[in-house]
Amino acid sequence: QVQLVESGGGLVQAGGSLRLSCSASGRAFGRRAMAWFRQAPGKEREFVAAKNWSGATFYADSVKGRFTISRDNAKNTVYLQMNSLKPEDTAVYFCAAHDNSGSYYRMGSYDYWGQGTQVTVSS
Numbered sequence: 001q002v003q004l005v006e007s008g009g010g011l012v013q014a015g016g017s018l019r020l021s022c023s024a025s026g027r028a029f030g031r032r033a034m035a036w037f038r039q040a041p042g043k044e045r046e047f048v049a050a051k052n053w054s055g056a057t058f059y060a061d062s063v064k065g066r067f068t069i070s071r072d073n074a075k076n077t078v079y080l081q082m083n084s085l086k087p088e089d090t091a092v093y094f095c096a097a098h099d100n101s102g103s104y105y106r107m108g109s110y111d112y113w114g115q116g117t118q119v120t121v122s123s
Helices: none
Strands: 002-007 010-013 018-026 034-039 046-051 057-059 067-072 077-082 091-098 110-113 117-122
Touching: 002 091, 002 110, 018 034, 018 091, 018 117, 034 067, 034 077, 046 067, 046 077, 057 067
Parallel strands: 010 117
Antiparallel strands: 002 018, 018 077, 034 046, 034 091, 046 057, 067 077, 091 110, 091 117
16 A cells, blocks of 8 residues: 655746655555656646656656656655746646556556645746
8 A cells, every 4th residue: 555645736936946745655665656647627637757666757748858756765755846837837736656567657557646736837
């Protein structure tokens, strides 16, 4: 069992930065890929970024060069540093733990999810 708790969301002006954190409890955190997804109002949840246990990173094209995913396995925490934020980044951001099979980009490949944290970017 893995429990995930996100924090760090909030309201920021366009061009600003936020850092999201996801604290994980439970076993085998270090051997799972971890990811961030987001869901804007009226839209489907979409992949943002992932980092696997060997350190490889994966990003959606819309956030490449602006967002950075990192993890601290000693603290069982994964982070999402978001820079140069745009109004279209406004969404609820979810942390997810990969089930060690399947594509990192698909929601169905993740078996544990956090409750989400709201990010609002004003223009």
